[in-house]
Amino acid sequence: MERVSMEVHADLQRERAAATISSEHFAEWWAGGRERLEERRALERYFFDDPEFNDPKHISFMSYKELYEHSVAKGTRFLAKLREWQRLRAPVDGTGGLTGGLDIKTLHDFRLLISGPLGTALFQQSFPLRLHFAMFLPTLLNQGDEEQKKQWLERAWHMDGIIGTYAQTELGHGTFIRGLETRADYDAEHEEFVLNTPSLTAYKWWPGNMGQTANMVVVLAQLYIKGKHYGLQPFLVRIRNEQTHEPEPGIDVGDIGAKLGANAVNNGFLGFRNVRIPRDQMLMKNAKVLPDGTFVKGPEPLLLYGTMVFVRVLIVHDVMVGLLQAATIATRYAAVRRQSPIEPNAPEPQILDHLTQQAKIFPQIARGVCYRLAADFLWQFYQRIMQQLEAGNRKGLPELHALSCCLKSVCTQESNEGIDALRKACGGQGYLASANFDNIYGLATAAYTYEGEYTVLLLQTARFLVRQYEDSLKRKVLPDSINYMRDTTRLRWTKNLLANAVRALEIVAASKVRVAWEQIRLERKRGQSAQQAANLAGIQLSTAAAAHARAFLARNSLRELKKLQRNLKPELGGVLQQLVEIFVYDTFLRQLGDILKWNHIAVVQVTQLEQRYEQLLRDFRPNAVALVDGFDFHDRVLGSTLGCYDGRIYERLMEEARKNPLNEEPVNSSFRMHLQPLMRGKL
Ligand SMILES: CC(C)(COP(=O)(O)OP(=O)(O)OC[C@H]1O[C@@H](n2cnc3c(N)ncnc32)[C@H](O)[C@@H]1OP(=O)(O)O)[C@@H](O)C(=O)NCCC(=O)NCCSC(=O)CCCC(=O)O
Numbered sequence: 191m192e193r194v195s196m197e198v199h200a201d202l203q204r205e206r207a208a209a210t211i212s213s214e215h216f217a218e219w220w221a222g223g224r225e226r227l228e229e230r231r232a233l234e235r236y237f238f239d240d241p242e243f244n245d246p247k248h249i250s251f252m253s254y255k256e257l258y259e260h261s262v263a264k265g266t267r268f269l270a271k272l273r274e275w276q277r278l279r280a281p282v283d284g285t286g287g288l289t290g291g292l293d294i295k296t297l298h299d300f301r302l303l304i305s306g307p308l309g310t311a312l313f314q315q316s317f318p319l320r321l322h323f324a325m326f327l328p329t330l331l332n333q334g335d336e337e338q339k340k341q342w343l344e345r346a347w348h349m350d351g352i353i354g355t356y357a358q359t360e361l362g363h364g365t366f367i368r369g370l371e372t373r374a375d376y377d378a379e380h381e382e383f384v385l386n387t388p389s390l391t392a393y394k395w396w397p398g399n400m401g402q403t404a405n406m407v408v409v410l411a412q413l414y415i416k417g418k419h420y421g422l423q424p425f426l427v428r429i430r431n432e433q434t435h436e437p438e439p440g441i442d443v444g445d446i447g448a449k450l451g452a453n454a455v456n457n458g459f460l461g462f463r464n465v466r467i468p469r470d471q472m473l474m475k476n477a478k479v480l481p482d483g484t485f486v487k488g489p490e491p492l493l494l495y496g497t498m499v500f501v502r503v504l505i506v507h508d509v510m511v512g513l514l515q516a517a518t519i520a521t522r523y524a525a526v527r528r529q530s531p532i533e534p535n536a537p538e539p540q541i542l543d544h545l546t547q548q549a550k551i552f553p554q555i556a557r558g559v560c561y562r563l564a565a566d567f568l569w570q571f572y573q574r575i576m577q578q579l580e581a582g583n584r585k586g587l588p589e590l591h592a593l594s595c596c597l598k599s600v601c602t603q604e605s606n607e608g609i610d611a612l613r614k615a616c617g618g619q620g621y622l623a624s625a626n627f628d629n630i631y632g633l634a635t636a637a638y639t640y641e642g643e644y645t646v647l648l649l650q651t652a653r654f655l656v657r658q659y660e661d662s663l664k665r666k667v668l669p670d671s672i673n674y675m676r677d678t679t680r681l682r683w684t685k686n687l688l689a690n691a692v693r694a695l696e697i698v699a700a701s702k703v704r705v706a707w708e709q710i711r712l713e714r715k716r717g718q719s720a721q722q723a724a725n726l727a728g729i730q731l732s733t734a735a736a737a738h739a740r741a742f743l744a745r746n747s748l749r750e751l752k753k754l755q756r757n758l759k760p761e762l763g764g765v766l767q768q769l770v771e772i773f774v775y776d777t778f779l780r781q782l783g784d785i786l787k788w789n790h791i792a793v794v795q796v797t798q799l800e801q802r803y804e805q806l807l808r809d810f811r812p813n814a815v816a817l818v819d820g821f822d823f824h825d826r827v828l829g830s831t832l833g834c835y836d837g838r839i840y841e842r843l844m845e846e847a848r849k850n851p852l853n854e855e856p857v858n859s860s861f862r863m864h865l866q867p868l869m870r871g872k873l
Pocket residue numbers: 320324325356358359364365366367368398492495496498499501587588591639640641642643646650653654
């Protein structure tokens with residue numbers, strides 16, 4: 191499904207001609223500047239013009255095994271070609287400097303490349319070496335000491351004999367990682383650790399790329415020295431022979447089977463039987479084990495969880511991309527599809543002219559744009575806190591953990607919901623594999639669970655919020671992202687609807703945190719332990735954290751909008767203003783129950799906001815196609831019969847149907863074997 195030079199559908203031509211914004215200006219801003227936009231386009235052409243990267247058939251027609259083998263072949267060609275690209279040009283942002291040095295920024299850029307438009311275009315069921323880059327390397331980088339980094343990092347970066355993954359989750363435990371059972375016993379005599387899987391539930395289960403692809407893992411295991419327990423530590427273990435790729439002695443490894451999506455990732459299981467590794471393969475930036483078996487505690491035990499924080503920060507960006515791919519497909523489809531006259535004798539309108547259709551699609555576009563603003567903020571914030579940590583200041587870590595957890599949860603959950611709503615907004619055709627919602631949804635919904643399950647992460651944020659609430663009662667200084675809790679004044683409804691709505695969302699969050707805190711106190715008074723009280727307040731706590739995330743997203747969008755409007759062309763600034771308003775009002779209206787519970791707002795004021803919201807949908811309507819064009823998703827990135835730039839939806843639907851292997855022969859063999867005997871009463 192290339193962007194072919196054929197004629198563009200008349201409706202799309204008209205939409206583009208009538209828009210008041212320039213897609214190209216938007217694209218430039220969205221990409222972070224002209225140079226980056228050009229660079230990204232050149233990189234995409236470099237891959238998309240290469241016939242080696244065309245799939246021989248639609249992946250929905252491949253078996254599980256076929257898809258894996260095809261993806262690995264393509265994945266390795268991808269890396270080779272990317273290296274070639276970088277030899278030809280100086281390394282640039284977005285391609286991850288595969289031939290250059292390695293730092294966390296490079297890994298960030300590489301991650302955005304493989305989870306972003308180019309990566310999802312080439313690997314609709316995810317990149318088959320994903321975990322090597324997304325978790326194995328960041329863990330070596332952040333948890334190895336200087337010696338270990340010298341020994342492993344450069345080699346791992348160039349995949350010189352090393353393909354790694356991050357093996358934490360077990361069959362019995364994913365969330366509660368202190369409950370992991372894999373053991374690493376230190377043998378001081380040989381200066382080795384001995385790894386074992388003591389039970390079925392102790393099997394590592396889920397790590398990506400682990401089934402057949404990886405030959406090394408960072409494994410999280412419980413450290414024991416002379417029988418004494420020292421908690422979880424990371425160990426570097428070779429699981430397959432570097433030359434033959436046969437499992438090493440004592441290693442039981444395999445693939446866990448087909449999933450809802452991301453089937454190229456080859457998630458695996460792994461058991462250890464007396465597997466020995468040298469002492470210097472415990473990653474020791476933090477805690478250390480000396481040759482004689484002395485355990486030296488690290489300055490910051492929570493660094494062990496550092497890779498998870500890094501990945502959570504990036505997930506906000508990942509799911510934003512998926513949501514906007516789906517929104518682009520649905521917008522273009524709705525601009526070409528015509529159905530159901532509005533006036534009895536009028537021609538059928540573009541379905542995008544039904545206001546309810548606008549209400550399905552535009553809030554998702556707006557949401558994606560606001561998530562992007564939050565993702566950029568979060569990445570800057572992460573870098574700042576990491577610099578502070580390196581300098582020995584850990585003050586900002588709890589706020590980073592709290593913010594990344596609730597944003598990861600809420601952005602993932604709402605993107606999942608949004609992608610599904612966009613699929614439904616395409617009617618029946620949205621259900622076809624050739625529309626590509628299945629792959630987009632499959633990737634986005636995995637992120638709801640991995641790297642910390644939705645509710646579990648909200649509860650992490652809630653712990654922080656409740657503690658901060660107590661601090662606010664004691665008039666202590668609060669971190670920036672929750673400073674709004676200090677303001678205990680009631681909402682004063684002014685003419686500025688946007689400011690009203692943002693403040694109302696903050697009041698909801700602050701009130702819900704207070705209620706959660708009160709419930710914990712009540713349960714404590716009833717004699718419950720602190721932990722049981724937290725469990726019994728779990729619904730209040732988790733919904734308070736989600737409310738906090740929404741309040742943050744709204745406030746951040748408003749703040750960023752103000753900054754942007756100083757630098758952008760007025761018509762673009764104006765459309766971004768519409769989108770921020772749509773996002774905030776949509777959030778407000780979806781939370782109306784809570785909003786009314788915690789704010790004194792009259793019915794007429796809600797009506798005023800509803801009317802403004804509906805007006806905004808209509809105001810945004812003329813720019814909808816131009817705006818999604820500005821995300822600059824190549825047709826290969828959307829991979830959809832419904833979303834192509836030229837709008838030839840019906841031609842493509844039919845072309846794809848005809849390519850279906852079932853249509854290769856006029857009569858399928860099942861007729862003679864089964865249907866005919868049935869009809870002749872011979873079964
Ligand atoms: C749920 C928790 C956070 C609970 O941990 P715990 O040890 O029981 O800790 P606790 O007693 O609740 O808390 C102790 C304290 O540590 C804090 N904390 C917890 N995690 C972090 C962090 N990352 N950074 C900074 N601080 C952190 C907590 O908030 C607690 O603080 P507090 O005592 O309240 O001040 C943890 O176990 C966890 O993170 N679970 C989720 C597991 C997870 O995310 N697994 C990811 C596996 S890899 C994966 O999925 C890869 C897919 C990637 C892909 O395909 O791209």
